[in-house]
Amino acid sequence: MSRPEFVYVTYIETTPEKLWQALTSSEFSRRYWFNTELQSDFKVGSPLALVMNGTNTDVGEILEADLPRRLSYTFRHVLDETARNEPPTKVVFILEKHGNLVKLTLTHENFTEGSKLLDGVSKGWPAILASLKSLLETGHPLTIPPAALAIEGFQ
Amino acid sequence: MNVQDFRPAIVYTIYIASTPAKVWQAFTEAEFSRKYFFGFAVEAELTVGGAFIVRAPDGSLHIDGKVIECDPPKRLTVTWNVNWPDLIEKLGPTLVTYEIEQAGDAVRLTMIEAHDRPLSDDILSGGRQGWPAILSSLKSLLETGQPLVVKMAPPRRMLEALKAMGIATP
Numbered sequence: 001m002s003r004p005e006f007v008y009v010t011y012i013e014t015t016p017e018k019l020w021q022a023l024t025s026s027e028f029s030r031r032y033w034f035n036t037e038l039q040s041d042f043k044v045g046s047p048l049a050l051v052m053n054g055t056n057t058d059v060g061e062i063l064e065a066d067l068p069r070r071l072s073y074t075f076r077h078v079l080d081e082t083a084r085n086e087p088p089t090k091v092v093f094i095l096e097k098h099g100n101l102v103k104l105t106l107t108h109e110n111f112t113e114g115s116k117l118l119d120g121v122s123k124g125w126p127a128i129l130a131s132l133k134s135l136l137e138t139g140h141p142l143t144i145p146p147a148a149l150a151i152e153g154f155q
Numbered sequence: 156m157n158v159q160d161f162r163p164a165i166v167y168t169i170y171i172a173s174t175p176a177k178v179w180q181a182f183t184e185a186e187f188s189r190k191y192f193f194g195f196a197v198e199a200e201l202t203v204g205g206a207f208i209v210r211a212p213d214g215s216l217h218i219d220g221k222v223i224e225c226d227p228p229k230r231l232t233v234t235w236n237v238n239w240p241d242l243i244e245k246l247g248p249t250l251v252t253y254e255i256e257q258a259g260d261a262v263r264l265t266m267i268e269a270h271d272r273p274l275s276d277d278i279l280s281g282g283r284q285g286w287p288a289i290l291s292s293l294k295s296l297l298e299t300g301q302p303l304v305v306k307m308a309p310p311r312r313m314l315e316a317l318k319a320m321g322i323a324t325p
Contacts, residue, residue, distance in 0.1 A: 009287035010169070011303055013295060099306050130170035130261075130294065138298050142170055148258035 005109035006122045010129055012102050014136040016068035016095045019102050022132055023071060023093055032131035032141040040073075048073050055079070063090070070094055075108070080153050083117040104129070120151045156234075158223060161250045161269035164279055167286045170261045173297040178255050178262050179228035181293055185210075191292040191302040199233075201225050207233040229255055235268070240323050246278065247271045266290060277316035284310050 012019060022028040026037040036057070040048035042065050050058040060074040072092040077083040087110070094105040106125060111118040127149055131142040146154050171178060181187050185196035194212030199205065203225055209218035220234035235251035236243055247270060254265040268282050284307065292303040309324070317324055 009283075011288055011291040011305055013299075013301075013303060099304055101303055101305065126168040127170050127258075127263075133291070133294065134172060134298055137295060138172075140172075142172055142261045143259050144170055144261050145259040148263070 003109065004111040004113060004115060004118055005107060006111075006118060006125060007108075008106045008125050008129060010104050010133055011098065012104060012133045012136055013100065014102055016097055016102050018136060019095050019104060020068035020071070022136060028132075028135065032135045033128050034146060042071070060088070060091070064092075068095055077117050077120075080116065080120075083115075083120065086112055086115055086117050089117065116152075120154070123149045123151050124154075156248055156271075158232075158250065160271040162271075163267045163269045164274060165268040165282045165286060166265065167290060168263060168265045169290050169294055170258060170263050171294045171297050172260065173262050175228040175255045175257060175262055177297060178253075178264055178293075179231070181297070182231055182253050191296040192289055193292070193305065201227065207235075223250065224252070239317075239325070242317070242322050245320050245322055246274060264290065275316060277312045280310040281313040 024042045029038045037051040046062045048060040064072040074088045075091045076088040089110045092107045096103045135141040183199040188197040196210045198208040205222040207220040211217040216238045219238045220236045224232035232252040235249040250269040252267040256263045288305040296302040
C-alpha cells in the first residue's frame with residue numbers, strides 16, 4: 001500500500017524561472033501564501049522555515065534544488081499540538097514547460113493514515129497555488145480569508 | 156441509477172477571482188465554455204432531468220448526460236457520460252458535481268468526479284489529466300480575459316486500458 005499523499009496540478013502562463021523564483025522567495029510568498037516567509041537559501045541540505053505573520057509554522061530541509069525544474073524539501077509542522085507529533089513529510093514541486101505555459105505538479109507525500117496535517121494541507125495548497133497563479137498571471141494575488149479554508153486552528 | 160452509490164474518485168479545488176454567477180455561466184453556456192474548454196461547447200437544459208450535452212469542436216456529441224441536481228449558482232450535478240461505444244456499459248455512468256462558494260473576494264470551485272464502482276488508475280488518468288487543464292484555463296479566462304492554450308492528447312495508459320476492456324475510442 002502506498003502512503004497517503006496530496007497531488008495537485010495547475011497550468012500557469014509564466015516561465016519556469018519566474019515560477020521557481022515565486023516558489024523560493026519571501027518577496028513573492030508573502031503575497032500569495034497567507035503572508036508566509038520562506039526562510040532558506042534553497043541549497044541542498046539547508047534548513048527551511050515557514051514563518052507566517054512572524055510565527056514559525058513549519059520546518060524542513062532542502063532535498064533537491066534543480067533550478068528551474070525540480071524542488072523538494074522535507075516538511076514538518078511545528079505549531080498544532082496534534083500535527084506537530086506526526087513524522088516529517090515531503091514536498092515536491094515539478095516545473096515543466098508546456099507550450100507557452102508551465103505545468104506545475106505538487107506532490108506532498110509520506111503522511112501517516114488519518115494525518116491531521118494531510119487534511120490541513122489538502123485544503124491549504126489549492127488556495128496557495130491558485131493565488132500564486134493569479135499573482136504570476138495578473139500581478140495580483142487572491143484575497144482569501146484564512147477562515148474560509150475551514151482548517152482547524154487556522155484563522 | 157442511484158446517486159447514493161457513487162463515490163468521489165477525483166476532487167479538484169481551485170480559487171478564482173470572480174463571482175459565483177460567472178462561474179456558473181461558465182459551466183452552463185456554450186459560448187463561454189468554448190473559450191476555456193478548448194473548443195468544447197456545453198449545452199445544458201437547467202432543470203433536473205434536463206439534457207446536459209458537451210459537443211466537441213467538430214460539433215460531434217462528446218458528453219451525453221442529464222442534469223441530476225441544479226441549484227444555481229451553487230451546485231450543479233450532471234451525468235458526465237462520454238459518448239464512446241460500450242463505455243457506459245463497461246465503466247458505468249460518471250457523475251460530475253461543481254460546488255461554487257464565495258471565499259472572501261474569490262470563488263472556491265470544487266469539481267468532484269464520482270463513480271458507482273472502483274476504476275483503475277489507468278482509466279482515471281484521463282480525468283486527472285483533463286480537469287486541472289480545463290479549470291486552470293477557466294481561471295485564467297475569468298481573471299485575465301484570456302484562456303490558456305494547453306496542448307494535450309488523452310493519456311496513452313487510459314487509451315490502452317479502454318482498448319483492453321473492448322471500448323472503442325475515436
